[in-house]
Amino acid sequence: MGGPELERLIDLFAHLPGLGPRSARRIVLRLLRDRETRLLPLAAAIRACADAVRACGICGNLDSCDPCTICANRTREDKICVVETVADLWALERALIYRGTYHVLGGSLSALAGRGPEDLAIASLLARLQTSPPEEVILAMPATVDGAATGHYLTEKIKALGIPVSRLAQGVPMGGALEILDEGTLATALRARRLA
């Protein structure tokens, strides 16, 4: 349909996360309809990102400056929050609750997927902690088996350096009706109950 250029573009869109052939066709038709306001600006924006955006040499965040805006901000607290991905870092920043710095691991330890410590940004984290120990390291791993394994591994390593380590609380999420929560979450929330 519509020649090789069009098919190629639809195919590239269709393989992006959350999209498929149908949504890709819809997007490409909209882009072609709005050539001046969408198609050409999108091409330019992708090119600009490809040229400008790099991983921060300190924390691994994506930014057009290196060190990134967060690492370069001297008013940030002397804490390091360890996350798996840049997406997780962005989610924490959107919550507007944390004012320290970050370290992006690039994934979690996984026996199944064969990912060991050398495949993640763990050596750079430990080097960073040794060079200038922060007040606290906060482990913001996802509440998955791999996330927990990564958290345990890092806790041991960081405690050995004499730096306080904490991890995110687990429990009932905001707005979470008990009847639709899974048993694991309920069990965790009950075990970690606090005096009212």
Next chain:
Amino acid sequence: MGGPELERLIDLFAHLPGLGPRSARRIVLRLLRDRETRLLPLAAAIRACADAVRACGICGNLDSCDPCTICANRTREDKICVVETVADLWALERALIYRGTYHVLGGSLSALAGRGPEDLAIASLLARLQTSPPEEVILAMPATVDGAATGHYLTEKIKALGIPVSRLAQGVPMGGALEILDEGTLATALRARRLA
């Protein structure tokens, strides 16, 4: 987050049909992770489409050649199927059931939106029909108020040229359980019942 280039790209993605800020961030992070296999190819593919793809001068289909592959295909039947959008044309082509040519109106008549005949590719359709009258014109309008109005308008105009006009059947869609169908569809299907 991440500098102006990144924000601009996320914003452009977030305004594409079916996407929002969350899916746009996810897509942009994947693009940046797979720089060589996704980010740069996507920029090149958009550029190639912008350069190559044009609306067909005869039918309005999008293609990298003009006349488009369908109009240029001499083995196509001498029928014209009138559709609102290129997306509708593609849907019919995927069904592999129609072997004639098309005419893309670019929308439907709409009193509410203030779209009259002069806003659609109706003059070019009538000129085309007068220059070389096809065996049949098939109106493949959506089953909406505006689609029906457009169909009626075109039926009158095309009948006046002495060319047979038909329109798509309306009724129970494939796989459609009666209990979940709306009353309008059920009424249409009942009225248009056929002897078994």
